[in-house]
């Protein structure tokens with residue numbers, strides 16, 4: 001299910017927000033990540049609401065600063081507010097975001113029940129982003145960040161991150 | 168309802184995550200394997216994130232220049248309301264896992280109910296947090312099964328942890344007055360309502376791998392009212408050191 005959040009009319013604002021990335025996944029824009037929840041533009045004044053992926057996501061403070069800086073450089077005054085509801089889920093990642101994750105070498109979230117089977121029952125259903133094989137095993141339920149798990153492909157032998165389903 | 172009561176209730180909700188988060192953070196670089204080290208510290212981070220949400224809200228209610236940091240760091244020992252269970256030390260990996268499992272079962276049941284709190288912010292925090300604690304419970308319950316059903320030694324160590332920690336779990340589901348009041352207002356939960364389901368879930372896993380537990384006698388709920396074991400003193404010594412030595416210092 002893909003949720004269209006809102007449409008940003010101003011191409012400059014839109015473009016600028018697409019250029020701000022999640023510092024932990026530099027290839028992914030915060031717009032693709034689905035963490036920008038609301039943008040209100042009033043002349044040169046912008047109010048932006050963002051939501052964390054995980055409660056303890058250490059990147060949120062940096063992201064708020066990056067958004068402010070990027071838009072201020074374009075001549076806007078910006079307020080960034082952190083909101084918790086509705087809670088972010090991995091469904092908020094856009095299709096182009098999922099594509100970028102795969103290209104970057106991070107396997108994208110499976111549906112919730114399949115995700116649990118891959119992480120807790122050892123089923124080989126996560127697709128290797130390098131060679132597309134499903135012959136993959138979990139190495140660690142938690143990876144370099146809370147949102148990812150570490151997997152290994154038994155065909156091409158490459159390790160890779162899997163973005164866990166959060167719902 | 169007075170703001171003072173809501174503030175107290177937020178401390179009660181947040182302090183378990185704060186103190187358990189701290190215990191888990193002590194394992195950073197000391198986990199028994201890289202996998203578990205990363206898992207436990209990530210869980211610590213989740214708990215800290217949840218605490219920030221509770222304490223930002225608490226600070227706003229309290230006013231007079233309170234911040235999430237002052238709420239977290241500048242209270243005295245008797246003003247912390249975490250349960251005795253979560254302050255128990257990381258004796259060995261079995262203790263870490265059993266403590267986590269006992270807490271996670273309770274935490275999930277609690278958050279599931281708090282999702283329908285009439286207080287919008289508490290409900291939002293619960294919606295957010297349960298997605299995370301669901302992973303924690305899967306992790307810890309799987310490890311209890313693995314250790315309890317593992318070798319003779321892993322079973323022995325896990326049994327020792329269960330024997331030590333099981334008496335503390337009664338407190339989690341024994342209400343104190345503020346919890347009853349908050350339930351009557353539709354804001355909080357009376358943990359007595361979680362009791363049957365809690366013991367069912369805990370005992371099911373323990374039974375599965377033949378871990379024994381003593382029948383519980385009624386015990387005083389003390390940590391939630393601010394009466395702690397000596398363990399908390401050591402935690403606060405470390406937790407508060409920077410803010411006490413260098414007041415108002417910032418990261």
Ligand SMILES: [Zn+2]
Nearest residue numbers: 128131153156
């Ligand atoms: Zn492969």
